[in-house]
Amino acid sequence: MVFEVKGSSKKIQVFTTRVDTIYGVTFLSLAPESDLAAELITDEHRQTAEAYIQQAKNRSERERMSDVKTISGAFTGSYAINPFNGEEIPVWVADYVLAGYGTGAVMAVPAHDERDYNFAKHFGLEIRQVIEGSMENGSFPGKTGTVINSGMISGLSVKEAMAKCIAFLEERKIGRGKIQYRMRDAIFTRQRYWGEPLPVYFKDGLPYLIEEKDLPLVLPEVDKYLPTEDGDAPLGRAKNWNYQTAEGEFPLERSTMPGWAGSSWYFFRYTDPKNEECLADKAKTDYWGAVDLYIGGSEHATGHLLYSRFWAKFLYDIGAVSIEEPFQKMINQGMIQGRSNFVYRIKGTNTFVSYGLREQHDTSAMHVDVNFVHNDQLNLDKFKFWRPDLATAEFILEEGKYYCGAEVEKMSKSKYNVVNPDDIIERYGADTLRLYEMFLGPLEQFKPWNTNGIDGVYKFLRKVWNLYHPANGGFAVSDAPASKEELKALHKAIKKMEEDMANYSFNTSVSSFMICVNELTTLGCNKREVLEPLAILISPYAPHIAEELWSLLGHSTSITRAAFPEFREEYLVESNFEYPVMINGKLRAKLDLPLTLTVTDIEKAALADTQVQKWLEGKSPKKVIIVPGKIVNLVV
């Protein structure tokens, strides 16, 4: 929307998502970079305002963004006119306004925007509430509630007010409604060696594409995969990174493509990897279709997924493939998080304060390598040895110890909280690690890494091994037919695993294996009829041990080639069911009854039970609910 400037032909264009708060506008702020800001400065304020702009321009955008706390600005001396009520409002320059976003001008509503609020507080500007709610905690930016103190839109909801304001502006041609997409340009080159080279050469400083017959352009040999000594991209190290044309030899582009250049369409290429003519034969991409399941972290939503969907849609539009959406189903697997440790440096010094005392000083937190920390206590010697600047570090201790702060966050080299699984593999083996990760919890759940329960899965794998090695650790499997109980234990596990696989519920599968192996151990089962399918069941979870057992069972091909065992319902059929009997919603008795009983017979049996009679106290139930095979519920 457009604000007129008092006593001037100039106009200020403002972008806002909260036009409903228009009656709460008490000033406008402009980005220091904007030309308009310079033009609106009046003589009276010239000195201070121009000095401020100069100072703000000297700070980089990064600096301005990282230093959110410092509030600064200057009054231009000009006033703008609110088109809704004709009110005159001061125009300020402020570095919290970014030139690159929107129009570089903000209509400030201190009551309903935190930054505007802080700014108004700092400079003593008016704060006018126009949405119903409590101002106790400063501004409140919520987008719900009723508009107040706002002339023609008072009493409307936020949503209604927005619509009415937009209509008002559009009618007078001083503004319009707009959908603002947050889009950024993306750079398609990298100054790295490992990436597809761009098929571009330069003649007279202008880029040209190399001829199709010269494709593919292959990475040149270089002595090191590092930038050149004078800071050029690694391909600058190649001896002859030039392109030969009829007119002579010209230098090739030295940047390479980013990772997603190739990773955005590999799933199409996989269907026809040797095709020399095109991306992939359309008949083949049609046959294979879209990717059934994409498992990746949620961060891929803005990375790989965005690009590969863009690629697919582009390829669809030019007719190269018939698939518009590349992935049928997506699961965001949860991240295994790390537990970070922090030390607290007193600002401007090389002194570090222990966690409990940090509030007494002006400190900034710093990640510290978790390998220097045990039970949140810092090993001072290791810490000092970490980096040259820390060699002279001093410490303020608590009871002679330095305690670190801790936080659960993403594992990352830059946070120094990475735990290496090699130690676990060394101690327990890769199968245990893999099985433990499966057992930890649902696939999609985030959680901090913690090895507290790993002994449980380790013991489980040993029990599995012992089933096949019953006496004195020697391998022995019987070819005798399995008993009913043994088959039942096995088929319960088969059934559960089939269901769990379909739901990606791996942790519950592991627990059903544990139940099965515990039962088979109790039964002393070492029958091939049971142990062969069991090895197959476990193989996706503990592939090494399963492969080993498979080979001991006498197979010469890999267990990965074995067919999944067929589930047979008949082994699980029960003749009886232990009915829970609820009286007024509480469990009062249990009755073991044949499943063949009719509802009437179940009722009779339940009413005849002594426990039930005790609770009925001679009365007959008002209502009887019986779900065969599930429950009996009596209402008294």
Add this chain to the structure above:
RNA sequence: GCCGGGAUGGUGGAAUAGGUAGACACGCAAGACUUAAAAUCUUGUGGCCAUAUCGGCCGUGCGGGUUCGAUUCCCGCUCCUGGUACCA
């Protein structure tokens, strides 16, 4: 602010076409084996009350609702957490 995810024992978690809450595992306790320890095995383990027996009451973040019956469905909150952002 916006967009996600979540809250169940001491711990990780299980159970949702509404039907016995706490499977499986860790930890803890007691016992067996051992000169001892480790390892292994057995038993117990939600809380409170109880003549510690028979048993009873409470209990899935909080407050309501629907239902014979709610961890599960509905309404209203609180808190935690991931991503993102001086984005107006």
